[in-house]
Amino acid sequence: MPWARRISFFLALLTAVTIVAVCALMPLAVVSTEEMFALMTPLVAGAFSVGLGVFVSSRRPANPVGPLLGLVGLAPPLLALFDTYSYASLSRPLPGAEAIHQLTLGAWMLWYVPVLLLMLFFPTGQLPPGRFPRLVLYGVLGCMVAFMATAAVDPSPYEPPFEEYGHPLPTLPAAVIWSFIIPLLGAFMALLICSVLVMHRRYRAGDEVERAQLKWFALGALALPGTLLLCWADYLLFGRVGILIVPGLLSLCLGVPALTALAILRHDLYDVDRATSAVVTWALVTAGLLAVYSAASFTGGLVLGQGSAVTAAAATALVAAVLMPVKNRVRRWVDRRFYPARERALAAVATLEREVHEGQGQPEQLEEVLREALREPRVRVGYLLPGGTEFHDTTGVAVRRGTEVRLAGRPIGVIDGPCPREVAAACVLLVETVRLRLELRQALTEVEASRSRLLKTGYRERRRLERDLHDGAQSRLVSLGMALRLAQRHLGEGTVDVDGVLDQAVAELGTAVAELRELAHGLRPSSLDDGLGPALEALTLRGPVRLDWRLNGHSFPDDVATTAYFVASEAVTNAVKHAGATSIGIVVDEEDEKLIVTVRDDGRGGVDPVKGSGLSGLLDRVAALGGRLQVTSTPGGGTTVEAVLPCVS
Incomplete structure (x- = not known):
């Protein structure tokens, strides 16, 4: 098992143990419903991310992105364990509770650091070449350790309900702490920007697939700065971390793993640009509508009083009225700005x-x-x-x-x-x-080529018939006429063997008739007058090799039967003359008002239907009838000629 998959399974096991520990401590913790929700939600989010990490590692076992997703999922249950242990110690003293609480004051960095590591290593699992990415990596890890150590020695009183907790570990003066905390937070934000620059450099150097993956991941990674902004908004509005940060943390633990897994495994599932456009549009619309709602509620509260039902209804109606026309305009503006x-x-x-x-x-x-x-x-x-x-x-x-x-x-x-x-x-x-x-252009080209081939074939057949008639029957009949004329001139002298001359004339006439019949058979076999079956039987009897045939059907139109016969005859001739076949099979089937002629041989194969004039002629003949001809021939594997002819019998 590759090391990345091993680490993913180990992190999944560690997360499961952490969740079990939180559930075991939960009955001892005295918490409100809101605090219970805040403690249980990270468990679900962490399990989801760790499960995706295991799934990614099972599909990409050599990619460290799976273990990094495991780290993203381990952080929320681990932080929930620290908080649950502190809450449980309020009702029953637990060993080291105050020390653990003091050490984990800065542990909230664990929400963000695994995502920063993903930004540096995604999607290949390796840092991009160069010194800058390594410096950013060292800076992220060093900043996390330094911040957690500084927060641990902060002497400030704890927030309720832990205001009675002491500081069992050494502390430093508050002025010293703040002199470190503010630069460390600034450095963390600078490292966040540097991580974005590393992603941008990787994006510019990547191929099309890697760019699509980075787009998906960047869409999820927007939750990181968004969560930080929500956290600051909580402090500005409520003086502490409140309800605004909850959706940010959920998107960080759910959106980032989900989009990371999608980018690694199915980056082409959906158009990432459309998804990004929709997210940015709804983010801007939501922010604007929240501003409208807040302004309307504030103004209505001043006029009608706080908590007025009329104020709430008016603000809601105003938001609903603004939503529909604004969304489409914002979407078009986002598309023009982001995707020109x-x-x-x-x-x-x-x-x-x-x-x-x-x-x-x-x-x-x-x-x-x-x-x-x-x-x-x-x-x-x-x-x-x-x-x-x-x-x-x-x-x-x-x-x-x-x-x-x-x-x-x-x-x-x-x-x-x-x-x-x-x-x-x-x-x-x-x-x-x-x-x-x-398609139309190709069909017209094929029709023109077929017309040209048919014209050339007609001229070639005329020349062949002329040559066969001249060299065969015509020559024989001319010779016979000359012999009879010569016999006529010498008939009165009594020197002519009349019986011999007549016997020879009859023999020559018989030979000429046979040759003419053979020529006529080449144009259209006379056996077709009795049907396709007798014609195939005659073809079998004339074949020089073993030839089996089967006819499944009844009577067919004359043009269909003639075309089917010539397909079989030409295929048999090619198999004998050019393929060296020793066995040939002919099957004629009638199926769904179509006549299917299949001729298979065991010859040497490798036939090219385009180069052979015989097969190209068959292509034209079959196409003229509205059918199709397919030739399958592999070297050493024989040849199969299949013609499908439209037939209404």
Whole structure:
């Protein structure tokens, strides 16, 4: 088991022991309902984070991000244990309670330090190269130790209900303590900014996947400065840590682990830019609405008195009225500020759609438009033609990867380059239009090529027939005519063997008739007059190798039967002449108003249907009937020719 997974399981075990200890001490602690909630919530949050750490380590056993998530989850139960022990000691004296309370005054740093470590090590689990990241790491650890040590020697009285606790460990004067505390807090904030700079440097040097992962993590890491701001807001408003910090700590212990695990395991599950835009929008809207609510409540309280139901109702109605129009405007402002490239691309795609609709543009300009809008010259758009398995651009070059463009849940195109998913979704109509135009262009090209091949095949067949007639039956009949004319001239002299001449003439005529019948059979076998079955039987009898055939069906239209016969005949001829086959099987099935002709041989394989004129002719013949022909041939594995012909019998 890799060391990262071992550490994750160890931290999970330690967290479980800590949670059990807290639950065991809880009956001894005299706490209110609010304090009980404050003690139990970290246990749930910690267990959630530790569980995610174990899950990440099981999927990425060599990545230290899993153990770091375990540290994020261990901190809340550990702090809850310290607090529970202190509360329990109020009702029953426990050994070392005052010393533990004094030592853990600065332990709240444990909420934030594991997240800072994640910021430095995410997503590879290693520090980026250079001295700066190492200095930041040492600074974070040193600042934590120094702050906890300084807080432990603070002589200030404790907050209720621990005001009766003493300071069993040595302390320093308050002036000395504050001379250290303030610089340490400033250094901690500076280290937070430095950690962000380390992430930014890693983002600029990373590839597309690493950048997406860092975006997801940064979305969760926003909880760290947000929690610090909420903590300060508590002190400013209430003079102590109050209710405002609770959502911040929950987002720190729940949001950071969840988004970290998502970034490591499924960074492409959702468009991170849209998620970030939504989070920032709602954060700004919430802050603004809280300000509106507070101002309305304060003003109403001055006029109508504190606690007025009219004030609360009016403030709530005002917030509800402001929410709907403000949110969309803030969202658009956030998108323009944070994602200008995406907004430019969406606007450019919408403009191109309008120009295409008005006849002023071509949908094939999509790639050029995206390159200009995204300011990325490497952007390529690939299209998946119906029936195809690979994406190709408009010039036919393959596009291997990128952001998929989907229509009704199925991919129709891909955009290779830094293209947001929202932009890819906006390109659906243009991609589908280009895809259909490419399909039509390809079909027209194939029809033109097929027409050319059919014309050439017709000329070639005419020349073959002319040659066969000239060299065969025509030559034989001319020779016969000359022999009969010669016999006629010498017939009166009595020197001509009339019976022999007539026998020879009859033989020559029979041979000529046989040759003409063979030529006619090449055009259309006469056995087809009796049906496809007798024609296949005749083909079997003429074959020089073992040939098995099976016909499952009844009568078929003449054009379908003729095409099926020529598919079988051409496949058998190729198998015998070129593949060296010793066994050939022909199966003709009728299924769902379609005639399926399958010819398999055990020859050497490796057939290219494009190069062979016979198979290319079959392709055209089958396509002319509205069917399709598929040739499967692997070297050494034989050849399978399958034709599917539309047939209504």
